[in-house]
Amino acid sequence: MKELLSDIELWRARGQRVVLARVVTLAGSGPRDPGAAMAINEASEVVGSVSGGCVEGAVVSEALAVLESGQPRLCTFGYSDDEAFAVGLTCGGTIQIFLEPLE
Template structure:
C-alpha cells in the first residue's frame, strides 16, 4: 500500500473511482507478504502487485467488477482452489486477497 499511495492519491485527484486488492493471508510459499496491494482505476490503469504476476490478471478482473458493483469480496488463489489450473500460483502457495472499492 505504501508504494502505491501517491498513485492512488493522484487518481483520486482526477476523480477516478478505484478498487484496491490487498493480500490478507498467505499459506506455504507465496511471493508477497500480507499487506501487498494492487490498485485499479475505472480507466483500467494498474499500480502495485499482489503476487509474482501469476494471479494479477484474475485480480484485475475482480477489481474492475468491484469498481462497478461496489461489492467487497475475499478471493482465494492457489493449489487448493478450483481456479488453480487457470490462475494458480506457479510457486505452489495459496493467497487470500480482499478486493474492495475505495469508498472509505
C-alpha cells in the same frame, strides 16, 4: 501500500474510481507477504503487485467486478489437482486477496 498512495490520490483527484487489493493471508509458498498491495482504477491502470505476476491479471478482472457491484470481496487464489487450469500461484501456495472500492 505506502508506495501506491501518490498514484491512488492522483486517480481520486481526477475523479477516477479506484479498487484497492491487498494480500491478507498466505498459506504455503508464495512470493508476497500479507500487506502487499495493488491498486486498479476504472481505466484498468495498475500500480503495485500482489504476487510474482501469477495472479495479477485475475485480480484486475475481480477489481473491475468490484467497481461494477460497489461491494468488497475476498478472493482465494490457489492451486490444487482438480483445478489445474484455474488461476493460481505456480509456486503452489494459496493467497487470499481482499478487494475494496475507494470511490
